[in-house]
Amino acid sequence: MEFATFADRAAEIEAEPADLETVDHVRALFEESTGEIPEEDGADLERGDDELEIVARYVQGRVFPAWESTTLDIGPSSCYEAIARAAGTNVGPADVEDRLAELGEIGDVAASYEYGGQRGLGAFTGDAGGNALTVREVDETLRDLAAADGSGSADRKIDLLFGLFNQCSNEEARYLARLVLSEMRIGVGEGTVRDAIAAAFEVPTERVERALQVSNDYGRVARVARDEGLEGLDAMDLEVGRPVQAMLAQTGTVTGALEEWEEAAVEWKYDGARVQLHYDPDGIEASNAETRVFSRNMEDVTTALPEVVEFAEETLEVPVILDGEVVAVDGDGSPLPFQEVLKRFRRKHDIAKAREDVTVRPVFFDCLHAEGTDYLESPLTERHDQLVELLAEADEPDSDSLDEIRGLSLLWRTDDPDEIESIDAEALESGHEGIMLKDPNSAYSPGRRGKHWRKRKPDVETLDCVVTGAEWGEGRRATFLGTFELSVRNGDSGDSLETVGKVATGITDEKLADLTELLEPHVQTEEGQRVELEPAVVFEVGYEEIQSSPTYSSGYALRFPRFRSVRHDKDPADADSLERIERIRDE
Numbered sequence: 001m002e003f004a005t006f007a008d009r010a011a012e013i014e015a016e017p018a019d020l021e022t023v024d025h026v027r028a029l030f031e032e033s034t035g036e037i038p039e040e041d042g043a044d045l046e047r048g049d050d051e052l053e054i055v056a057r058y059v060q061g062r063v064f065p066a067w068e069s070t071t072l073d074i075g076p077s078s079c080y081e082a083i084a085r086a087a088g089t090n091v092g093p094a095d096v097e098d099r100l101a102e103l104g105e106i107g108d109v110a111a112s113y114e115y116g117g118q119r120g121l122g123a124f125t126g127d128a129g130g131n132a133l134t135v136r137e138v139d140e141t142l143r144d145l146a147a148a149d150g151s152g153s154a155d156r157k158i159d160l161l162f163g164l165f166n167q168c169s170n171e172e173a174r175y176l177a178r179l180v181l182s183e184m185r186i187g188v189g190e191g192t193v194r195d196a197i198a199a200a201f202e203v204p205t206e207r208v209e210r211a212l213q214v215s216n217d218y219g220r221v222a223r224v225a226r227d228e229g230l231e232g233l234d235a236m237d238l239e240v241g242r243p244v245q246a247m248l249a250q251t252g253t254v255t256g257a258l259e260e261w262e263e264a265a266v267e268w269k270y271d272g273a274r275v276q277l278h279y280d281p282d283g284i285e286a287s288n289a290e291t292r293v294f295s296r297n298m299e300d301v302t303t304a305l306p307e308v309v310e311f312a313e314e315t316l317e318v319p320v321i322l323d324g325e326v327v328a329v330d331g332d333g334s335p336l337p338f339q340e341v342l343k344r345f346r347r348k349h350d351i352a353k354a355r356e357d358v359t360v361r362p363v364f365f366d367c368l369h370a371e372g373t374d375y376l377e378s379p380l381t382e383r384h385d386q387l388v389e390l391l392a393e394a395d396e397p398d399s400d401s402l403d404e405i406r407g408l409s410l411l412w413r414t415d416d417p418d419e420i421e422s423i424d425a426e427a428l429e430s431g432h433e434g435i436m437l438k439d440p441n442s443a444y445s446p447g448r449r450g451k452h453w454r455k456r457k458p459d460v461e462t463l464d465c466v467v468t469g470a471e472w473g474e475g476r477r478a479t480f481l482g483t484f485e486l487s488v489r490n491g492d493s494g495d496s497l498e499t500v501g502k503v504a505t506g507i508t509d510e511k512l513a514d515l516t517e518l519l520e521p522h523v524q525t526e527e528g529q530r531v532e533l534e535p536a537v538v539f540e541v542g543y544e545e546i547q548s549s550p551t552y553s554s555g556y557a558l559r560f561p562r563f564r565s566v567r568h569d570k571d572p573a574d575a576d577s578l579e580r581i582e583r584i585r586d587e
């Protein structure tokens, strides 16, 4: 396909406001670009050289497939210089910048010059004859440009790009400039391309979608749909070494999750950075290594995280793709705040030194692939069982500290809000961010911010409540006070206190011992396990929501109250009031 044809179609697509018609234009473009490139021409199909593959990427403004970490690595100023040189001797990069300030968009700027005055210099593209530029030639040149590295590479990149602009018409230059600067913006998203592939090659959209999820490569999916049809699409699998988009989470509440799923899978939410581990003991194809680690955006971060590589090589025996989090830890393996992980995550230099300052450890919560089998469509609980099998050894703690970050993330299945409450409290207590609630039966949906994974909504607000009662614990906790009754002030004087709820489970033994010591001197009466307390101590508590309730004297109940801290700085007279509760409810 001539690049001019691609540019014409791109202009039509850009001018089309309606979604359905856009899909139709893209479909037509795909049908038009089915011309295969003969292998004797040096086409490398593994690399995505087929014309359809190129067009499927370009129409989305991508030069490389999403999973590939190659970039052009050329900045706007180099692009302006290439445009200026191709536009003739009286244009300089500063003129291009001035025009950009005036026109506001690089495509319009590139389209406003006349090129080709120096066609004899087109030798840089290997097209000295000045024939029409093809999509394939553009792609080859851009790949050469990406590959240029080392000293003199900046000039070589500009030379190559100049060679391309020099062969461009105004419209071609418009889309070339936008492509190179990742500013295509013609209104073609991933959904449009998916629908256009389905329409062009008559295959069901959901099967295209599945193939896209496993391959992360729109070009390849288009080619397979064209050449091998449904059978080919269905045979596409995950590949160790090729990153998958990460499944994402929404915010949600415990109440909502239990209502919808009856039972929830609960995990700690680690305060680190997402990592996807690819490991193959026989080596990953196209990479001289056994291990590759990718970020949430599918960037290759392997060299920055040698601990993850070591973990994989020490623990794993079969090819896998695992999803997890990398967390900065202190000397005992306990988690450090997120900011610490950032000091390590994308680091390219002085890694050994950085590692001395901040140690990281991975913790994995999902298994996408193991030993030749893809698990994306298996229920979460099955994927987790698989993970347990793979990481059985890694689960051996170095110390008996519960806080310690280990390779395997724990998963609890429960329908009991109190149990979730205690898992949450334990997570916070151990220095984690809180909890994740997951639908135990859900599949892994790459790239989706779906309802199947929910991060518990952070407390929007907290309340300072007076502790007016408690209960002695049972068994191991018989000497501790627990299940604290919470009250708020009614009226200005604070004389009258009204109950709003109880904060019960999940406070660690250590903390309970402290709280017991603090509260016991204030016990006024005891009846069975229950004690009444003189109002003296104020707790800061978080909660999910405030409901009307006949259970408590205030007429309201805190849903899922969470103990946050003791407000040593506050007296009962400074605690929150019933009036504030009513105000929050009305908001």
Ligand code: AMP
Binding pocket: 248, 249, 267, 268, 269, 270, 271, 272, 273, 274, 296, 325, 365, 409, 436, 455
């Ligand atoms: P957020 O970044 O706030 O949208 O929260 C989602 C992120 O939490 C994920 O992308 C992960 O990086 C991180 N995370 C921590 N622990 C877990 C877990 N157990 N399951 C899933 N994601 C987790």
